[in-house]
Amino acid sequence: MNLLSRNERLTVILRLLSKHKTLSNTQLAKLLQVTPKTIRCDLVYLEQEKQVIRIHGGVKRSEDLDVNAYSLDSLLSRLTSCRAELDLVNQGGNILKNKIFVLGSFNVDIVAKLERFPQVGETLHSQNYKIGAGGKGANQAYAAAKVGARVTFMTKIGKDQFSHFAKAHLASTEIDSTIIVESDTSPTGNALIYVCEQSGENMIAVYSGANIEITQEEIQQAEQHIISSSLFLTQLENNIEAIKQAMMTAHKHKVKVVLNPAPYHENTPDLLEFVDLITPNETEASLMTGIEVTDLDSAKRAAEKIKLMGVNTVVITRGAKGALLYENGNFKEVEAIKCAVTDTTGAGDAFNGALVAQIAKGETLLDAARYANAYASLAVEREGAANMPDANLIAARL
Structure with missing residues (x-):
């Protein structure tokens, strides 16, 4: 920290x-x-x-405790509250319109920066080393909250030396509400990350730990939080059964479901009937469709196949090549933004969090993707997956 x-x-x-x-x-x-x-x-x-x-x-x-008393965002929170009251009058009581529920992982990231990636059997000395917060779910929830969305985040951690770290990190973010379940048997998830100094690219090995122990009963206990949201976002770092149940609950109650299919899971196709929007990267799109995505044409073919698999709206993130959108039978491209890449860890999470925040506000998919692309370009200029940039930097970058 x-x-x-x-x-x-x-x-x-x-x-x-x-x-x-x-x-x-x-x-x-x-x-x-x-x-x-x-x-x-x-x-x-x-x-x-x-x-x-x-x-x-x-x-x-004390009885007078005010959680936001010393937050730099306290004034913004009060203004948002006033706007919500106005929405209550103007929209017939729908003050939960922009609320996002995120089900996902919390990991402790152990990061080593190297001059280059090692070869098989090779030992290299890292240039520095640090421990930070991570997990696709936590990162995406933080990014969405950072750009102004009202976020509830649900995760599962262990009862170990990292549990206090997890709680302190989540409490220090702009995430409105956290539902933290603790495992009696498994440790908090963690990720070993190599970052190449030359390119900013990363290699990641994840140990899921408590993340894959979240149960269907625990999902049921959070049902009211899910159905009171306007958008549900999840990834694949929790166990598939719990993810599927949460998605089914959201889908049943007309809550828009967004799936970031990372890391790819062989049972991903079983989830697609409940998904409104999917956001694979090129690798994940390749694994989902059997089409090797290497350029724009192959990305378009993969998007069309994903549509046939049951998802109406597809966003394929293409790293330094931008993003491809497929909606209502039409393709649109979002061009990459030139930036000084320091660390690409968490870039996809920054994109997904900002994307759903804008969609929940009512922005079009194209405008939301442009905004998310700019936000991700700011994120890669920082070190650490959870080091999300401030929203006030986005306008200048666009």
């Missing part, structure tokens, strides 16, 4: 207290990676502001 500003630390502390009645000074110092003295100063300040009550060795929530 990067060091947080004071306001960010205060916001994380309050969000954690909104979910846990008490926290110890030691826990907070470890999670926020600051000294116990810094934590004590933060807690003294919060007590003076009547946000918390200090106890021996820790702190507990």
Whole structure:
């Protein structure tokens, strides 16, 4: 985790207290990676502001606790709330119009940067090493929230040394609501990532851990959150049975279903009858269709075949070549944006999160894809899959 500003630390502390009645000074110092003295100063300040009550060795929530009191986005939240009230009057009560439900993974990313990728049997020294937050679900939920969508994110983690890290990270993001289920048997998922300094490209090995233990019963418990949303987004880093049940629930209640089929799973075709929009990359499109996608023509053939498989709207992301859209029998291209590539880890997640956020706002597929393409181009200029850029940078990039 990067060091947080004071306001960010205060916001994380309050969000954690909104979910846990008490926290110890030691826990907070470890999670926020600051000294116990810094934590004590933060807690003294919060007590003076009547946000918390200090106890021996820790702190507990007060009745006046305001989760967003020190968030830089608190003013924006109040303005959004006012807009929602106006929507309630003008749209007959539909204040949940732009809410997005994301079911997906949380992983701890262990990242090593190399001058080049190693050959088989070769050992290379990494130029640096760090641990960060990741997982396609968490990244996409964060990206959607970062560009202004109201997001509920559901995931499953272990009860291990990474569980506090996961909770602290999610609490520090702009994601509105998190549903975190904990496994008694499996650890938090993790990913080993090599990043090539020369090209910014990456190689990733994922250990799913608790992500694939999410159950159909746990999905049922979140049903009201799913059906109260306008859009449902998922990937394939959880177990297929739970994913399918969540998609069926959304589809049954007319919630738009978006599938990012990554990483590709052999049972992906079984899910397509419940999907409104699918967003494979070239590799995933190739695996889905048996058509090797190497250029624009082969991408178009793959999109047409996916349409025949049951999905009406297809977006094939093509990395540095932009994206291909297929909707209502028509093809449209979104050209790549020139940028200084640092790390492509999480680029697809940035694209998907921004795309669904714009679609939930009512934008056309083409405008949403252009926006998402610009957002992804900003993301690859940063290190780390979860290091999502601010939305206010997108207008200049477009």
